[in-house]
Amino acid sequence: MATKGKKKFGGVKFKFDAEEAPKREEKKPPGGLDNKATLTVNGHEFQVYARDMIVIENLGRGAYGIVDKTRHEPTESIMAVKVNSTEDKRILMDMDVAMRSSDCVYTVEFYGALFQEGDVWICMEVMDTCLDKLYKNKLKPQKIFVPENILSRISFSIVSALKYLQTRLKVIHRDVKPSNVLANHNGKIKLCDFGISGQLVNSMAKTQDAGSRQYMAPERIDPDMSAKGYDVKSDVWSFGITMIEIATNAYPYERWHDMFQQLTQVVKGTSPALPKEKFSEDIQDFINKCLKKNCTERPSYTRLLEHEFIKQHADIGDDDVASFISPIIGDTNSS
Template identity: 45%
Template sequence: MNPPNFAGRRAHPKFKLDKPMTLSQLGSFASPFANFAKFVDPSGRLNFNGKAVLHQSGVDFSNGNSYKINMNELMLLEELGKGQYGVVQKVHHVPTGVTMAMKEIRLELDQTKLNQILMELDVLHKSQSPCIVEFYGAFFIESCVYYCMEYMDAGSLDKLYGDGVPEPVLAKITLAMVRGLKFLKDELAIIHRDVKPTNVLVDTKGSVKLCDFGVSGQLEQSLAKTNIGCQSYMAPERITTATASTYTVQSDIWSLGISLVELALGHYPYGGGKFDSVFAQLSAIVNGAPPELPSDRYSQDCRDFVAKCLNKAPTERPTYAQLLDTPWLQKYDKEEVDMAAWVTGALEKKNARAAAQHEAEQATTDQIHPVA
């Protein structure tokens, strides 16, 4: 079987090597430096305005932090998935024996994308929090930047919530998300700007961590000034033209609320074919009543928590400290919840759904192309 070529077409997400190999065996990266002359020096180092320098042996930050990791130390295991900003591979770091997730991002002559790469590197290497995915290092090979991060073996929450998350589990997820977001604001003056189930990772030990900080923004006098992120989870004040240019960290609290409703219901609250266009969907977010949790499945304290997050007036939404002080989170902060068991069960259900879908697709194929 031929190994995947990172510079060309990607392997199928289920692709696994018969025998792991070092990434340096997977082919060369024959892309010219010409488009990146402003950032790449003749030695092949990628320089982000003196804030960070990436090279083939690691990354050096202006604050003195350095992370040494390189292509020859890594063995490719399988592709984990693809996103808007890159491909994520599962790799094995030979010197330490640690399994990692490696995100590959191809550079483009686009200042916005370069800023996003720098932002994610900056946030990851400064974030010493149990609620934020751990950073192991990064390096640069000609036209691609690679980040090496903690491998969360159960993946993202959007693939696990199924028909809905039970309240105790929802509370533990919320605690981790709020603590991670509070860390970003208090310690780094950062607003995440892309809070959604896709950007929350879990592992089979039951840990819950935030990831994906490429569109995060530096707060200036508690305000963010660039309107980027996923529109479906944006707060009303970020969608409305008159107020979209400046907003506060309270907009992430709205996104948190929408994410919790999605986790609880088992589907995105503004989806399911209810709207015939993106405009109608965004109009409902701005003008309609916020979604609520069902009273037959969730306690009043839980429903009150979500309602506070989804207050249409951003100044009336709680702060992260106030959210942590609510009766709902105070209760579950002290209560033991077997998160590992829930994750294991959710993974089994996910695999069963995938198997059933595969069987249905195979049956349809057999009907269209019956075996002679």
């Protein structure tokens, strides 16, 4: 039976029916998630409840959620936890790609996911820093530059991850930039953040506004150049811009104040390039090929991995990267 009554507001009486009153919509977890999950960390499988996760520190905060360094109290396992609202549709793509790429050593390892108070928690491998923070907070202030052999290994890792997404998962990343490339003191370089990745249909993608505009290829900025969509060659451009930034400790374009400035510089202007006096011809050629205005002239991931800049440093491994990065990041693993 309906519960009826009267309420008085400012001398005016209102009738109300409790059963007819609008009810707050209950948030439901996507994909059958619960407030507990079975995670596999370093080969060990255990059940995790949200209440047992203790935040150590914040690792990042962006448009697509926050990432915290977290400790699972019962097992003392340390992991990164990305928190996104269930209302954000990107969370499903992020989980899907992260889970399906778990056997790729060049992408961040996915442990599992759970649901807590309207949010999805994606649990994953914790890394020490991203390349954006590394150069801005550590390298640039100390006037240190990444040597070319380490740049080669970083390039190899990023391109290998992108090639895996394309060939194995039929996915385009669409947000390649320094903050989405992570590193740790063991010399591992890994690609992360798949929330705005897109499924390739006949090798093409169409969504224009996905990703960070500073790293977008010309064909994604100018509608006339992308009427039929774009492909992974747009990620090759983003990778090229990313590598110039990491190599020089500076973003290669002036900051734009409006869309017209971006259109003028990226689409109409000359492509950025590494300073000739500071870099070898091999790395210059490698980057120049990535930043061809005509996307059909940019190399495939396979061709990039076969480039002399990669081949001549093929003996560089994680230990070499670690020997460069570890002293720089020191004990502040989140710096």
